[in-house]
Amino acid sequence: MSDAYREVSRESGVVATTLISDPRPPTPDPLALAPLQEWMQSVVTHPGDVYEAAEAGAIGVDTVVLPSKTLQPIQRVGIYHSMYMLRMIEALEADYEALAYAMGEHAFGHLVREYVQRFPSRSYTLNRLGDHLPEFIAASDLKRKTFLADLARLELAMTHVFEEAEAAPMPPDAIASVPPDRIEALRFTPIPAIRLLTFACNADEVFQAWREERVVEPRRGKTWLAVHRRDYGVYRMPLSQEAFTFLGSLISGETIGSAITKFARRFRRMPRQQELFGWFRDWSEAGLFAAIAITEQER
Amino acid sequence: MNRFNFPDLGIGIGLRTVHYAHILDTQPDVDWFEALSENYLDTGGRPRYVLETIAERYPIVLHGVSMSIGGTDPIDFDYLRKLKELARGVNARWISDHLCWTGVSGRNVHDLLPMPYNEESLRHTAARVRVISDFLETPLVVENPSSYVEFATSTMTEWDFLAALAAESDCGLLLDVNNIYVSSFNHGFDPKTYVDAIPADRVVQVHLAGHANHGTHIIDTHDNVVIDEVWQLYGRACARTGDVSTLMEWDANIPDFETVHAEARKAEAFRGSGESGVGGRRRKGSGESGVGGRRKSSSKSLRHPTPDTRPPQDAEAVHV
């Protein structure tokens, strides 16, 4: 009941509802521009069909929209309504092609329908629409959600790496110019377009198989991956757990010395020299680092 | 010539991801490109690199789909700031968006949603266009959209609304003759009346596109060639505006570059001089400046127009 109404008790015991005064400004016109846009958005983005959408709307469709010679108002609004979900599915399919394939058209469409209710676009670009999809899958009750969330995280990382700021990699032989006694004090600046990922299954292997139109079944078991960009192309670099740990330390800004210490604590051994040479050769050739600096205080 | 002295760039093509490699490799003899603004904001990757490289050689116009000119949410100045920076970076000749709204309450539906055409929405939209043009330091160019509904609260025609908006906000117009045809079919008006009513001196650019006719209504799909009736409207518009920057939009089922370009070049038959305007190669070194008047010093050489966001995946990712 509105504040403008009061229940008035009479001696007779009759309870009546009477408008005694209205201190508020007049009720806004429901067909004014702002409420009309709110109404149309609520109908267009409603997860049900257009009839359910219209039913849930604050204003009757026929009050707002005129018929054409060939279409009723609800059919005309239905054009926008049907195109909305198609557009959302199309946009997320472009970002999550392998995921959409792994789930199948129907299940992926259903996932998108639920996802955009929880995480509708709030950006001027559709490129941000899928940012929460991995976490949404992880929190869902989907069968195979661990695998599907991993696959989604891989594809999201590829999207982010694709769009990151560009930075020229340092020359591959830059480390060779550092005196051997200063190596442990080296600190690396990674290129912005790099992401390190840990998976609970063989997500990258499944992704690669999908690329090559082969079938590889998802398997449980931890895997490690770097996704990075070089010459504006996105690349995936599978890593061992040891390489992943060491690279992770360097990317988070630790010196080589500190990365070695952390490695030794974690794996109860020192990294082998051959191992280190191989890693630095691969990472430098892949252009993962933009710059190196020698940290004086660590000497 | 329009009242803003925006030049006739000739006949251009909408810049699309599937054509990047062809354009970079062959530098085709096209007069100019229109880039979808949102595809090049917030990215430091290949799209921005490609656009900047193409802008070294060809005139660029920025065309947006998320400005929400008629929306009732506050104007998004963060978006406008980035758009302005992009426009300066690629020496955009002008910036356009649609007479529409794209969402409220902080949401974006990513559609060109229709406006009711009445005094309230006219005042509201004109005020926003003035603010946007002031911020961008260039007259905004506003495009007529395709629409599928008419509102009971409309009190004027779309062409009267557009003319009044242009006069009140001093904006330019991007006349999409395909959209006029689509809306005329959907709402039952004579498209010629629309074309004849538009203030010709404010028309900076014309759009051409294909559509899908479902019998009861037409959807603006941008997935096909331009139909004859739309070419006739184009000719009618050109007779009023004189030769005007003309652009072919093709956003779905996009064929090879040459097919799109050949479709666009059919426009030559309707243009007075029979050849392209000041765009493309012949304009190189003309010194003409774009939005904000600054040239980037880089030496590096929705169907609805839903922005294309991705390159073909196989071109971008290789398993190492």
Ligand SMILES: [Fe+2]
């Ligand atoms: Fe258009």
